[in-house]
Amino acid sequence: MEIGPGQFFLAQLDDVARWAQSSSVWPLTMGLACCAIEMMSVTAPEYDIARLGSEVFRASPRQADLMIVSGRVAQKMGPIVKRLYDQMADPKWVISMGACASSGGIFDNYAIIQGVDTIIPVDVYVPGCPPTPDGLLHAVNLIQKQIREGGRGGILARA
Amino acid sequence: MSVGTVSSMPLEPQGSQVLAQDGNAMVLSMGPQHPSTHGVLQIMLEIEGESVVKAEPEIGYLHTGIEKSAENLFWTQAQTVIERMDYLAPESNSLCYALAVEKLLGITDRIPERAQQIRVIVAELTRIASHCVWLGTHGIDLGALSIFFYCFDLRENILDVQEAAGGARMHPNYVRIGGLQADLPDGHVERLDALLKKFPTRMRELRAILQKNPIWQDRTIDVGTVTPEQAVAWGLTGPALRASGIAYDVRKAFPYSGYENYKFDVPTRTEGDAYARFVVRLDEMEQSMRIVQQARDAMKAGPITIDDAKIAPPPKEAIALSMEALIHHFKVVSEGIRVPPGDVYQAIESPRGELGYYVVSDGNNKPFRVRTRPPSLYNLQALKGIAPGNLIADLVVMIGSLDPVFGEVDR
Numbered sequence: 001m002e003i004g005p006g007q008f009f010l011a012q013l014d015d016v017a018r019w020a021q022s023s024s025v026w027p028l029t030m031g032l033a034c035c036a037i038e039m040m041s042v043t044a045p046e047y048d049i050a051r052l053g054s055e056v057f058r059a060s061p062r063q064a065d066l067m068i069v070s071g072r073v074a075q076k077m078g079p080i081v082k083r084l085y086d087q088m089a090d091p092k093w094v095i096s097m098g099a100c101a102s103s104g105g106i107f108d109n110y111a112i113i114q115g116v117d118t119i120i121p122v123d124v125y126v127p128g129c130p131p132t133p134d135g136l137l138h139a140v141n142l143i144q145k146q147i148r149e150g151g152r153g154g155i156l157a158r159a
Numbered sequence: 160m161s162v163g164t165v166s167s168m169p170l171e172p173q174g175s176q177v178l179a180q181d182g183n184a185m186v187l188s189m190g191p192q193h194p195s196t197h198g199v200l201q202i203m204l205e206i207e208g209e210s211v212v213k214a215e216p217e218i219g220y221l222h223t224g225i226e227k228s229a230e231n232l233f234w235t236q237a238q239t240v241i242e243r244m245d246y247l248a249p250e251s252n253s254l255c256y257a258l259a260v261e262k263l264l265g266i267t268d269r270i271p272e273r274a275q276q277i278r279v280i281v282a283e284l285t286r287i288a289s290h291c292v293w294l295g296t297h298g299i300d301l302g303a304l305s306i307f308f309y310c311f312d313l314r315e316n317i318l319d320v321q322e323a324a325g326g327a328r329m330h331p332n333y334v335r336i337g338g339l340q341a342d343l344p345d346g347h348v349e350r351l352d353a354l355l356k357k358f359p360t361r362m363r364e365l366r367a368i369l370q371k372n373p374i375w376q377d378r379t380i381d382v383g384t385v386t387p388e389q390a391v392a393w394g395l396t397g398p399a400l401r402a403s404g405i406a407y408d409v410r411k412a413f414p415y416s417g418y419e420n421y422k423f424d425v426p427t428r429t430e431g432d433a434y435a436r437f438v439v440r441l442d443e444m445e446q447s448m449r450i451v452q453q454a455r456d457a458m459k460a461g462p463i464t465i466d467d468a469k470i471a472p473p474p475k476e477a478i479a480l481s482m483e484a485l486i487h488h489f490k491v492v493s494e495g496i497r498v499p500p501g502d503v504y505q506a507i508e509s510p511r512g513e514l515g516y517y518v519v520s521d522g523n524n525k526p527f528r529v530r531t532r533p534p535s536l537y538n539l540q541a542l543k544g545i546a547p548g549n550l551i552a553d554l555v556v557m558i559g560s561l562d563p564v565f566g567e568v569d570r
């Protein structure tokens with residue numbers, strides 16, 4: 001469709017905002033364990049998360065929209081993950097990547113928090129140990145879908 | 160969804176008591192969430208302006224209790240958790256553990272030759288893949304972004320080969336006690352050949368981007384110098400030791416899996432700085448490919464697991480035909496294997512240095528104790544010695560050049 005002179009589009013501001021938001025979900029640079037290596041592969045040429053607009057990994061939680069909990073969360077790391085989540089600005093989303101982050105995985109012991117959802121709310125769980133990069137891409141797609149359909153993350157989602 | 164709190168642990172960084180504040184010095188906590196600490200390392204820094212007065216690494220943010228978990232699993236199952244220690248080189252962990260248990264079982268000489276050769280191929284490919292991740296992330300730390308894409312592309316090529324063999328990109332649990340999980344699939348040799356053919360070009364690219372690059376040299380030469388005496392005193396191994404001029408390589412000193420049959424050099428440098436460690440690792444990647452080539456040429460058809468149904472379950476074809484084989488399979492899977500009492504230390508050369516397992520058995524079907532000697536932990540110690548007097552920006556170079564993996568440091 002071509003737009004000629006004098007013609008214009010009508011859209012709801014909400015839709016435009018959601019479209020923009022869903023195409024620029026910036027993850028937080030937070031690598032925990034093995035899964036973090038696969039999270040890095042996702043930014044590499046073969047998988048190229050830049051196609052989804054999410055290649056901008058931010059080192060500061062203040063600038064990030066998405067937390068990818070990539071790996072096992074040790075008891076000692078738990079408070080820090082929680083603090084990072086609290087520091088992220090709303091709206092925010094969380095992907096729990098891998099068996100460990102989702103449920104403790106094969107480490108059913110004293111050292112690992114049995115599922116990161118006991119400390120922060122999770123939007124999408126990715127199965128696998130580690131999940132394939134395709135799995136993580138799919139999870140980002142699901143987050144985008146959530147945003148486009150009007151789902152909001154963080155406090156807003158629970159309000 | 161409910162949002163709870165994590166036990167009663169203090170939110171303050173736990174290393175903050177380590178350093179007292181005095182005079183002009185400022186205490187800064189770097190990590191555990193920091194893009195350049197290669198994982199969850201926290202360093203409590205005492206700084207004056209931009210320069211580091213004292214650096215106190217604080218570890219344990221990834222403590223997984225792997226050694227304890229291993230004690231509650233069968234000998235064969237324990238390999239699964241152990242493989243997840245050094246996640247850049249999962250196969251090194253499982254190889255070293257398998258070798259240790261085999262030593263305890265007294266079957267080291269009975270492992271079929273083909274299995275040993277495939278183990279060597281898998282281990283060396285892992286070393287290259289691991290160095291790829293190291294170089295890519297080290298590059299990013301120093302602001303050289305493009306090297307990351309080249310490195311990860313090469314890593315993908317290697318992982319494709321590894322995945323074809325073991326069935327998973329990471330943690331395939333391919334090396335098993337007594338041999339391998341399965342033989343190589345059809346067409347694997349061709350896959351290897353394609354990789355071997357492509358490799359020299361890829362290596363030339365990697366070298367072309369950084370080795371002569373004046374910015375890279377400026378950032379890494381004379382940064383984080385470790386003298387040979389310090390390297391030995393701190394127990395460094397692997398490329399970090401060899402960059403200081405000491406040619407210690409477990410593959411040469413205490414050969415395992417038939418490494419004595421392959422021709423390869425142990426690259427060393429004498430400078431002991433970050434640049435030397437960088438060059439040593441690049442040279443190592445080439446030597447690894449040399450070993451892969453030799454192992455590939457030497458490979459002949461044959462069995463891939465030990466012929467002892469008490470240790471390795473019989474092949475699937477046999478299970479379908481023989482009642483006895485079926486029973487053995489059932490026993491090994493449901494009851495695990497039994498290892499005679501005793502203790503043993505086995506070391507291999509992992510991409511980061513001497514990886515060792517000290518395994519104790521009390522004659523049961525579960526290990527009594529599996530103690531790890533993680534090379535990263537010892538290498539990381541050097542940081543405290545080399546950091547003072549340098550800029551914070553150089554600290555990032557030092558961490559990167561020591562190549563710690565926290566799965567292994569914290570276990």
Ligand code: SF4
Binds near residue numbers: 070072
């Ligand atoms: S899910 Fe598997 S790969 Fe991911 S952190 Fe846990 S053990 Fe490692």
